[in-house]
Amino acid sequence: MSNLMTQDLYLSAFTARQAFLPGQDQAWLKDLRLKALEHFKQAGFPTDKLESWKYTNLANNLLKMSLSFELPKVTPSAVTAQLKKRGFEVEKAHVMVFVNGAYSAELSSLKTLPKGVVIQNLASALAHETVKTYLGQVASAQKKAFTALNMAYFTDGLFLNLAAGQLLEWPIHVVYLSANASQTTQSHLRNLIVLGNDSRAQVIEHYWGENVSAYLTNAVTEVVLSQGSVLDHTKIGQEDLKGFHVGSIEAKQNEASQFISRTFSVGGALTRNEIDTTLAQKKAESVMDGLYLSKGQQHVDTRTFIDHLSPNCNSHETFKGVLDGESTAIFDGFILVRENAQKTDARQSNKNLQLSNTAKVYSKPQLQIYADDVKCSHGSATGQMDEEALFYFQSRGISRADAKKALVYAFAGEMVERVPSEYLKPALTKFVQDWMGGAS
Amino acid sequence: MLVIKGLKAKVEDKQILNGIDLEIRSGEVHAIMGPNGSGKSTLAHVLSGRPGYEITGGEVTLDGKDLLSLSPEDRARAGVFLAFQYPVEIPGVNNTYFLKAALNAVRKSKGEEELDAMDFLELVKAKLKPLKMDEAMLQRAVNEGFSGGEKKKNEILQMAVLEPKLGILDETDSGLDIDALKVVADGVNALRSKNRSFLVVTHYQRLLDYIVPDQVHVLAKGKIIKTGGKELALELEEKGYGWLTGEKEEAKR
Ligand SMILES: Nc1ncnc2c1ncn2[C@@H]1O[C@H](COP(=O)(O)OP(=O)(O)O)[C@@H](O)[C@H]1O
Ligand SMILES: [Mg+2]
Numbered sequence: 001m002s003n004l005m006t007q008d009l010y011l012s013a014f015t016a017r018q019a020f021l022p023g024q025d026q027a028w029l030k031d032l033r034l035k036a037l038e039h040f041k042q043a044g045f046p047t048d049k050l051e052s053w054k055y056t057n058l059a060n061n062l063l064k065m066s067l068s069f070e071l072p073k074v075t076p077s078a079v080t081a082q083l084k085k086r087g088f089e090v091e092k093a094h095v096m097v098f099v100n101g102a103y104s105a106e107l108s109s110l111k112t113l114p115k116g117v118v119i120q121n122l123a124s125a126l127a128h129e130t131v132k133t134y135l136g137q138v139a140s141a142q143k144k145a146f147t148a149l150n151m152a153y154f155t156d157g158l159f160l161n162l163a164a165g166q167l168l169e170w171p172i173h174v175v176y177l178s179a180n181a182s183q184t185t186q187s188h189l190r191n192l193i194v195l196g197n198d199s200r201a202q203v204i205e206h207y208w209g210e211n212v213s214a215y216l217t218n219a220v221t222e223v224v225l226s227q228g229s230v231l232d233h234t235k236i237g238q239e240d241l242k243g244f245h246v247g248s249i250e251a252k253q254n255e256a257s258q259f260i261s262r263t264f265s266v267g268g269a270l271t272r273n274e275i276d277t278t279l280a281q282k283k284a285e286s287v288m289d290g291l292y293l294s295k296g297q298q299h300v301d302t303r304t305f306i307d308h309l310s311p312n313c314n315s316h317e318t319f320k321g322v323l324d325g326e327s328t329a330i331f332d333g334f335i336l337v338r339e340n341a342q343k344t345d346a347r348q349s350n351k352n353l354q355l356s357n358t359a360k361v362y363s364k365p366q367l368q369i370y371a372d373d374v375k376c377s378h379g380s381a382t383g384q385m386d387e388e389a390l391f392y393f394q395s396r397g398i399s400r401a402d403a404k405k406a407l408v409y410a411f412a413g414e415m416v417e418r419v420p421s422e423y424l425k426p427a428l429t430k431f432v433q434d435w436m437g438g439a440s
Numbered sequence: 441m442l443v444i445k446g447l448k449a450k451v452e453d454k455q456i457l458n459g460i461d462l463e464i465r466s467g468e469v470h471a472i473m474g475p476n477g478s479g480k481s482t483l484a485h486v487l488s489g490r491p492g493y494e495i496t497g498g499e500v501t502l503d504g505k506d507l508l509s510l511s512p513e514d515r516a517r518a519g520v521f522l523a524f525q526y527p528v529e530i531p532g533v534n535n536t537y538f539l540k541a542a543l544n545a546v547r548k549s550k551g552e553e554e555l556d557a558m559d560f561l562e563l564v565k566a567k568l569k570p571l572k573m574d575e576a577m578l579q580r581a582v583n584e585g586f587s588g589g590e591k592k593k594n595e596i597l598q599m600a601v602l603e604p605k606l607g608i609l610d611e612t613d614s615g616l617d618i619d620a621l622k623v624v625a626d627g628v629n630a631l632r633s634k635n636r637s638f639l640v641v642t643h644y645q646r647l648l649d650y651i652v653p654d655q656v657h658v659l660a661k662g663k664i665i666k667t668g669g670k671e672l673a674l675e676l677e678e679k680g681y682g683w684l685t686g687e688k689e690e691a692k693r
Pocket of ligand 2: 481482525611
């Protein structure tokens with residue numbers, strides 16, 4: 001089936017939308033947006049004919065919806081309370097809140113920042129030299145249709161810039177709240193993180209929906225890590241079941257930089273998480289952890305790409321999934337070790353626990369190696385609940401339901417246990433436990 | 441206490457128990473012996489409610505209460521405890537957590553107050569000592585990486601914590617050296633009381649030197665073919681099972 005109709009709509013909408021997008025006074029940005037739109041025109045929406053979209057077909061769901069770019073302006077009052085309820089000690093974080101794609105200064109609380117630290121909403125930072133230099137450079141509109149669409153239409157997001165040597169003490173917790181009430185909408189969020197030499201930051205991207213009709217969140221995060229810098233990045237997906245989430249995080253890592261990326265995904269009717277990193281210079285390290293939990297009719301698709309370009313780099317990737325009901329999970333992890341990337345240490349693992357036999361898992365680890373002196377491993381396993389273990393619990397008086405919860409937690413909790421952040425740990429523990437509480 | 445009448449069971453269309461009659465009174469220890477494959481483990485599993493078995497006849501009551509209609513957890517709460525022949529390893533589940541969850545589930549079912557972490561730890565530490573178990577075992581994942589002996593001790597520890605009415609020991613002696621065997625047997629003997637009964641399943645007589653039974657039953661092809669006192673075990677040790685089953689003894693494993 002062709003989706004030209006929908007694509008046309010997205011193209012023609014631009015004329016009307018353009019004037020409302022931030023950066024009207026920035027010629028370079030207007031140019032970027034137009035070029036991105038052109039790329040989107042060439043590419044069109046991804047179809048299941050593309051290998052990387054084989055199991056995620058948008059034609060019958062997302063592309064059938066009419067989603068307005070115009071988003072209602074609402075100010076939900078209880079964001080802080082919500083965060084506390086979810087287990088975050090918000091007093092110990094810089095909190096930034098975006099509601100329906102727009103920054104809310106009232107709901108945000110940025111603590112006093114030292115010189116050399118810029119935490120700002122991107123829309124207000126478009127004149128910043130760093131933004132001009134890097135926006136669209138790492139997450140290029142040429143590679144992915146949704147990224148192109150995002151460049152054309154983005155409204156706002158996080159801009160983080162650390163000068164050399166800045167060690168940010170508190171995490172930056174960014175909330176992207178969808179609350180479109182009775183309208184069906186789409187929002188395109190863009191984050192730019194640029195860390196100077198030997199600087200360090202912790203960022204949390206947190207998506208959720210409340211009081212919503214169908215919506216699309218299309219989020220792009222660009223990360224530039226200079227020599228010796230460290231970014232600890234966690235994406236928490238708690239979109240509403242009426243929500244579609246397409247997100248792409250792309251990082252470029254210079255010498256001896258560290259990119260720690262965690263993805264905890266539980267919400268959404270359909271979620272597509274893409275994480276790409278390029279280990280562009282020697283001794284760079286990347287840790288990619290992830291946990292997806294799905295049930296009912298949910299569809300969660302994870303696609304990662306680790307590009308080993310330079311020697312002596314490490315990448316450790318661990319994704320786990322728990323699937324109940326008739327949900328579908330896809331893990332497609334690609335590691336490319338190029339010719340020059342000698343002494344690469346690359347490890348990848350994907351493990352899935354199927355709680356029902358109607359849940360589907362497609363796991364596709366891929367490793368391509370063109371260097372000869374490397375250590376690489378990958379593995380993938382999908383299993384069911386261990387009946388022997390369940391009976392062992394029961395034979396000791398523990399109910400089958402509680403036994404299941406304990407076993408799911410034993411499996412999934414590993415991804416939480418290895419999070420060092422005191423800020424995240426209680427919330428992520430709750431994240432997993434709450435999901436089990438609602439599971440059958 | 442435990443009354444088994446005409447119990448028949450099959451697994452995957454294979455008839456394994458062919459009508460078992462057995463009565464164990466309060467405070468008694470009964471041993472079930474028999475060649476490999478005679479159905480000893482099957483009997484232990486059927487009593488504890490393990491899935492996969494089809495009961496094709498007979499009944500089982502514990503203190504007059506029908507056991508066979510209960511879920512495994514309800515049987516455990518009613519006082520049935522099975523010490524597994526092959527205790528299950530559960531990576532990611534802490535041994536203390538497991539023991540505490542079990543004890544509190546049983547207590548709750550009896551309308552007793554659940555124990556908090558402090559009280560529980562005190563209780564479990566007291567039970568560890570006679571079993572010569574290291575406290576560090578409590579912090580490990582359930583049975584994961586435990587040696588054969590450690591696993592069997594852990595089973596007895598669970599039994600000591602849960603204080604069941606009926607303890608079923610399935611080949612608890614297998615894989616134990618003589619020192620560990622004594623420790624385990626002492627652990628079981630310490631739990632013997634006039635309100636608690638045991639069904640001790642074993643292939644060898646050795647264990648029964650330490651846990652002295654009131655009665656010994658010989659199981660062959662899913663039926664009890666002989667019942668006697670503790671001296672029957674010695675006789676079996678000497679002569680093998682062949683003289684009872686009328687078959688040539690299989691190689692002992
Ligand atoms: N799950 C099963 N499927 C098929 N046969 C089984 C199963 N479990 C036990 N059996 C068979 O039942 C018989 C009795 O086994 P078991 O009770 O384990 O004997 P024992 O404990 O006396 O050695 C054996 O012939 C065994 O092969
Ligand atoms: Mg056996």
